[in-house]
Amino acid sequence: EAAVTQSPRSKVAVTGGKVTLSCHQTNNHDYMYWYRQDTGHGLRLIHYSYVADSTEKGDIPDGYKASRPSQENFSLILELASLSQTAVYFCASSDKGAQNTLYFGAGTRLSVL
């Protein structure tokens, strides 16, 4: 079973502050993703990466930056947190194979006040 670990599990941030969410995977997966989930909604892709030192924009990248310093680590950065960024954030990883199953971390619940 793939292991994807997110930290912190929950965080309260102030509006305008900087927030960094971390994700670590131990399965040598090339692809990593950040999704956000709002109450009553599905998951929406923020940023993704298919190789270390490179990130790509997903469907809703505004207000977020991403960093992939190594194959194992993928961070999501909110430089100026806003109320609208209150959500649960999920990191996922997947292998390069044809059956590109996504393995998710447990999620980070972020509240911006």
Added chain:
Amino acid sequence: GQQVQQSPASLVLQEGENAELQCNFSSTATRLQWFYQHPGGRLVSLFYNPSGTKHTGRLTSTTVTNERRSSLHISSSQTTDSGTYFCAIDANNYAQGLTFGLGTRVSVFP
């Protein structure tokens, strides 16, 4: 872009009842997955099923690719089946991950 529509939005079952969840998508998907989200939030993959029928335990997934639809059948539901079920498809960009539907929330009562 890709659209994924799931129905119904919510479902209430009495333990032992069967249920069928539907997923319709806007274009041919080369990857289709069903996920289950625990009430506590953790997401787990149930099926990778871009075409055909797959079974695991009391769950059956059937995808008809040329009709752009997939279904998830739950037989003899149990209270532990309660949670939200998501259908997700690829975004025509192999690296870009999956596009998710809004989910079907299932509640099973004893």
